[in-house]
Amino acid sequence: MINKTIKTLSLSLCLVASSSQATILDFYDTIFNGQNQFTTAVTSAGSSVSSVTLNGLSGGNSWDLGDFTISTTDGFNESIYGASYDNSTGEMIGIDPRDNNDNGAGSGLTFTFDSAVNALGFEVGDWATCCFTSELFISFDGGAAIKVASATNANDNPATAAGGNAGDAFFVGAIDDSSQFTTVTFFGNGFGEFLTAGGTIMYSALDVGSVTVPEPSTIAILGLAMMGLSFSRRKA
Template sequence: MRNLAIACVAACSALAFSGAANATIVTVFDSIPGGTSDFNSTVTTAGGTPLSEQLLYGDSTYADFSLSKTPYYTYTQTTGYLTDIGPAGTVKGPTGDSRPSGVTLTFTTAINSFGFEVGDWGTCCYPSALYIAFDGGAPIQVGLSTGLNNVYLTNGQPAVFVAAFDDSGSFNTVEFWGDGFGEVLYAGGTVRYALLDQGSLPGIPEPSTWAMMIAGFGLAGSALRRRRPAALLAA
């Protein structure tokens, strides 16, 4: 079950300010092999270089980043050690109170593309969502489970790869957490990351293109309105 989603953000700003830079958010949700492929292809298509680091037992400091929680666990089909980030709180949703129970990665060099593996997720406590946030910003939902089939269909195990890209800028911290209160949740494996040029992901057309699209939609709507009475009479 492959899901590579492209979300256009700040569209109103692009329309209002002709000089505004493009900003695109892309998310990946897939099996670990498929998600890894999605991540790498998204980065290379945008002109970047995908980097990776496998998490090791008891090691929270790496060449390019450090983790707020130490990896001590292994799970079926993940490619490295995982940290325990079992969701804590009572309020579900992106603005709920589960965020502090997650893990934060601090990078020595700025990035705007990040992904890694999740094990033993989506087996209870529905709905259960996964979120990524760059530099303490707005949560980006990268996974949602409303039943066992949402996760097991990816690879026969509740182990998935998730990622988020935000080419509006560059960032030094990444948070990852879930809100399936009462379930077990582990994350880590192999961390994948990259820095893309601002506006390098496809998504929001240039303001002039938006204007033409809106004008086109308006003309199409007018044409439909003109045709509708004739169609009703013919019926």
């Protein structure tokens, strides 16, 4: 109990110390929950969410959606799957992780925006069905990859864990308010683990440094410290 209290106190102090710095958030949940969490994070930062639901696409390697273009990162042609395939909200684009040398980054999807953004979310389907461990990443402008999901079995898919069918679509997303970016790449490293991405694409441009991480009050931190001292005295 004492160790647990100390760890919680240390985490709280870390959040306080870093509250003025740029924040990176990732999202990994069912479609309903994930979209709500993403929208809440964006609106709490003083911005609004734009969205496009994929429909009427044909197989290929590039799709112009107006504000942005989705393209296969390696230029390979990929198929389009209807919403019923993954129980998603819109059409999905196939992804086949191929290149072990680059951790799969080259065989993902790249979103290229006409105007810079720093928040992006969408749906992923047919994932966590084989080839474990399998991880999913989002990278802004070719920067450090943000790991948004990891699966070691089928129940690590949020939709499956919530009672859905194997491989049902779920929501992933990321916010990096350190800057604004024109390209965002999504990819997986589960080689042999075919997956899809798309559905409803949600995106936004937030002010730099505008995302805040909830943190306990100073009184709560002092309370944790006193609790630790109390348990220490009882054990003595």
